[in-house]
Amino acid sequence: MKKQIAILGSTGSIGTQALQVIEEHPDLYEAYVLTANNKVDLLVEQARKFHPEAVVIANEDKYLQLKEALSDLPIKVYAGADAICQVVESQPIDIVLTAMMGYAGLRPTMSAIRAGKIIALANKETMVVAGELINALANEYHTPILPVDSEHSAIFQCLEMNNPLEKVILTASGGPFRTFTMDQLQYVTKEQALKHPNWSMGAKITIDSASMMNKGFEVIEAKWLFGVRPDQIEVVVHPQSVIHSMVEFEDGAVKAQLGVPDMRLPIQYAFSYPKRVRSSFDRLDFLKCNSLTFEAPDTKRFRNLALAYEALHQGGNMPCIVNAANEVVVASFLKDQISFLGMSDVIEKAMQRVSFIATPTYEDYVSTDAETRRIAAEMVINGMK
Numbered sequence: 001m002k003k004q005i006a007i008l009g010s011t012g013s014i015g016t017q018a019l020q021v022i023e024e025h026p027d028l029y030e031a032y033v034l035t036a037n038n039k040v041d042l043l044v045e046q047a048r049k050f051h052p053e054a055v056v057i058a059n060e061d062k063y064l065q066l067k068e069a070l071s072d073l074p075i076k077v078y079a080g081a082d083a084i085c086q087v088v089e090s091q092p093i094d095i096v097l098t099a100m101m102g103y104a105g106l107r108p109t110m111s112a113i114r115a116g117k118i119i120a121l122a123n124k125e126t127m128v129v130a131g132e133l134i135n136a137l138a139n140e141y142h143t144p145i146l147p148v149d150s151e152h153s154a155i156f157q158c159l160e161m162n163n164p165l166e167k168v169i170l171t172a173s174g175g176p177f178r179t180f181t182m183d184q185l186q187y188v189t190k191e192q193a194l195k196h197p198n199w200s201m202g203a204k205i206t207i208d209s210a211s212m213m214n215k216g217f218e219v220i221e222a223k224w225l226f227g228v229r230p231d232q233i234e235v236v237v238h239p240q241s242v243i244h245s246m247v248e249f250e251d252g253a254v255k256a257q258l259g260v261p262d263m264r265l266p267i268q269y270a271f272s273y274p275k276r277v278r279s280s281f282d283r284l285d286f287l288k289c290n291s292l293t294f295e296a297p298d299t300k301r302f303r304n305l306a307l308a309y310e311a312l313h314q315g316g317n318m319p320c321i322v323n324a325a326n327e328v329v330v331a332s333f334l335k336d337q338i339s340f341l342g343m344s345d346v347i348e349k350a351m352q353r354v355s356f357i358a359t360p361t362y363e364d365y366v367s368t369d370a371e372t373r374r375i376a377a378e379m380v381i382n383g384m385k
Contacts, residue, residue, distance in 0.1 A: 003271065004092045006033035006117075008084065008108055009099035011042040013202045014122045014148065014263060018097055019046060021268045024280060029271055032093050035084050037100070038062065044069040051075070053090070056083045058104070084108045089115040095271060097148070098123040101204055102327050103369055106130060110362075113143045120270035121225075122148035128217045129320045130365050131224030146270040147225055151218050153266035154244035154257035155226060168228055169246040169254075170218050171238040172297060173198050175210040177340075178239060182301055188340045190333060198241040198261045207330045211343060212297065216308020220319050223312060230312045235305065237295045242284065260284055303344040307351065317360040317368045318351060324372035325350035332380045346379045 005022065009015045010031075022029040035056040036043040047055050047070055054076035057066045063079035070077055078087060085108045088096050096112040097120040098105050105123030112119060114137065121127070127134055138145050147153050151170050159165075176195050177185060193210040194203060201209070208214035219233050246256040259265055260282045268279060299306035304326070311318040329343035338346070354372045357364045 002028060002030045003094045004030055004032040005271065006035075006088050006090070006093045006096045006112075007031060007099060008033075008035050008088070008097065008105065009037070009101065009123075010034040010046055011036040011039040012099055012101060013205075014097070014099035014267065017264050018099065018267050018271075019050060021264055021271060021279075022050065025268075025277060028277065033087050033090065035087070035100070037104075040065050040069070047075055048073070053092070054078060054087055056080075056087055058084060081107065085111040088112040088117065093117055095120050097267070097270070098126060099148075101202065103129060103323060106365070109134065110137060113137045113141055116141055116143055119143060119145045120148050120267070121145050121152075122267075124149055124214075124217045124221045125323050127221040127224045128323050129369070130360075130362070131220065131319070133360075133362060133365070135224055145225070146273055147221075148263075148266050148270050149218060149221070150261075150263060150266050151245040152221060152225055153269060155222070155247055157257045157269065158245075158247040158255040159226075160249070160255075163249055165226065165228060165232065166248045166250050166252075167232040167234055168222055168226060169234045169236055169248065170215060170222065171241070171243050171245050172212065172215045172235055173209070173241045174237040174239050174295075174297075175212065177210055178237065180301070182341075185301060185341055186339065190336065193333075193340065197239070203334060204327075204330055207333060208326070211304045211340070212302035213304035213308065213326050213347075215297070216305045216311075217323070219305075219308055220312050230309060235297050237297050238292065240289070240292055242289055242292055258284055304347065307344065307347055311351065314356070316356060316358040317364055318356065320360070320365050320368045321351055321354045321356075321372045322347060324369045325354075325376040328373050328376035328380065332377075338380050346376050349379055350376050 007015050031050040031052045033054050034052045037058045040062045056078045060079040067077045088111050096117045098109045099122040102125050105126050109126045147156050155168050194206050196206050222233050241261045243256045248254045262281050311322045325347040329346045332338040
């Protein structure tokens with residue numbers, strides 16, 4: 001039986017690569033549901049190629065355009081955030097790949113967990129915002145959560161049954177500004193920030209990588225995925241992006257997962273787990289890896305990593321505050337409304353100004369997200385006043 005897969009965010013970087021995996025293994029996987037936020041034309045193209053049971057466009061204004069474009073095919077067409085939450089509960093679906101961008105991935109992930117679907121988690125913000133809630137739901141409904149992030153997939157692949165971890169070591173490329181001084185960072189542009197040295201990703205995650213907020217989110221996510229304390233999570237800068245992450249066991253032994261920078265590998269592993277299946281992906285050539293280097297991250301130049309650790313230590317709704325503020329400032333940076341270093345200033349101020357809740361409910365996360373976005377947007381407009 002082919003595994004039926006719902007791809008939430010099929011038009012993004014992860015979603016398009018997931019469809020490449022499905023295309024390479026048509027005997028193993030089928031795309032049952034495809035969803036997108038705004039990219040109607042690409043969603044139509046994907047639907048015509050993969051013939052899913054249903055497609056959903058989050059932007060309801062684009063429903064008629066999508067419906068008309070697929071009117072000659074027997075594909076169900078829906079629109080809106082509620083429709084995404086409902087469609088993931090469809091009985092035939094085996095795996096839900098959560099590749100939507102940002103906070104929007106939280107609700108549909110919760111719906112898929114309640115429906116007992118295997119979660120292939122590519123939306124790190126879900127665990128950042130509400131990791132404790134997601135873990136509780138997954139335990140209640142006995143739902144596996146398989147990490148798709150290259151770093152967390154690497155850790156997952158290194159785990160050993162009955163051997164506790166002493167620490168997890170997340171590797172970071174350092175992004176395009178790894179060697180920049182503070183003076184240089186004051187004047188970097190979005191065009192520079194969008195040129196990642198190793199990975200091809202969407203705009204938002206590429207900016208997060210440049211600011212190291214992406215690594216900060218991975219630190220928070222690692223706590224909930226692997227049940228480790230903040231002091232057991234280490235970040236090292238590894239510019240070559242060959243080692244995707246490591247684990248250290250109680251006896252001091254370290255295991256690492258290595259490979260070329262290709263997100264299709266962790267996507268396919270989540271689809272095939274616990275088995276591995278053959279792929280056409282490029283292989284790592286050790287004769288071309290002349291050196292693998294490591295250095296400590298500079299949290300003075302890249303304050304977002306320090307802010308993420310601080311949010312993790314405080315707990316409660318603080319990671320939710322950091323995530324919402326970050327989504328606002330990244331969008332503003334991409335519109336040239338704020339400087340690169342100014343993003344950290346707004347996030348730090350939002351952490352101080354938004355109401356802290358020690359034991360948040362889902363409703364608290366919703367209200368925290370809204371309050372943070374309002375306050376962060378005001379600070380961007382008013383220049384931090």
